[in-house]
Amino acid sequence: MEKDKALSIVKPHLTEKRYIHTIGVMETAVDLAKKYGYDEKKAELAAIFHDYAKYRPENEMKSIIIEQKMPKELLDFHPELWHAPVGSYLVKTEVGIEDVDILNAITYHTTGRPNMTLLEKIIFIADYIEPNRNFPGVEQVRDLVKTNLDGAILQSLKNTIIYLTKKNATIYPDTLYTYNYFIKMKE
Ligand code: DGI
Ligand code: FE
Ligand code: FE
Ligand code: FE
Numbered sequence: 001m002e003k004d005k006a007l008s009i010v011k012p013h014l015t016e017k018r019y020i021h022t023i024g025v026m027e028t029a030v031d032l033a034k035k036y037g038y039d040e041k042k043a044e045l046a047a048i049f050h051d052y053a054k055y056r057p058e059n060e061m062k063s064i065i066i067e068q069k070m071p072k073e074l075l076d077f078h079p080e081l082w083h084a085p086v087g088s089y090l091v092k093t094e095v096g097i098e099d100v101d102i103l104n105a106i107t108y109h110t111t112g113r114p115n116m117t118l119l120e121k122i123i124f125i126a127d128y129i130e131p132n133r134n135f136p137g138v139e140q141v142r143d144l145v146k147t148n149l150d151g152a153i154l155q156s157l158k159n160t161i162i163y164l165t166k167k168n169a170t171i172y173p174d175t176l177y178t179y180n181y182f183i184k185m186k187e
Contacts, residue, residue: 022131053087
């Protein structure tokens with residue numbers, strides 16, 4: 001699918017701010033695909049659709065998680081996590097994107113997972129560092145990504161885990177598994 005077509009499909013599903021974020025993720029993902037040697041068009045498409053389900057009503061997402069037999073555990077954690085796997089499902093069923101690499105990059109863009117593919121890594125970190133983001137520590141991650149993609153992901157996970165613990169939020173197991181995976185890789 002062409003970029004302009006994809007953007008016109010996703011736009012009505014997003015707020016203005018989220019659409020600007022999506023453009024930022026798209027441009028960052030294409031840059032990273034160039035840098036780390038991945039299909040730029042696939043990275044572009046995955047980025048455009050990564051937050052497709054961000055504004056779906058919680059009850060709709062919940063039904064999809066149950067009906068599609070996604071991990072039930074999701075329902076015990078914050079609904080903010082649901083838009084990633086549900087988005088992947090809706091991008092397949094509503095938009096007609098069948099590419100499993102793209103669908104997995106959408107599914108895992110919020111928590112990551114151990115053994116991420118290059119595309120999953122690109123979308124995960126592009127979502128974190130795109131130019132409109134201003135989390136504490138994002139500059140350090142932007143620097144790291146220039147030389148060390150895995151190191152940048154690990155740092156972003158550390159920042160997210162610290163942020164969640166400060167809020168007394170629960171941490172989804174995949175987030176911790178992903179963190180553990182990248183820590184062990186350094187050993
Ligand atoms: O959708 P975006 O805002 O672009 O970014 P995202 O899909 O990475 O989701 C970000 C939100 O999800 C952010 O507020 C942090 C939260 N999050 C990430 N990992 C976890 C988490 N929330 C909980 N409760 N547990 C997690 O493990
Ligand atoms: Fe998201
Ligand atoms: Fe993210
Ligand atoms: Fe996002």
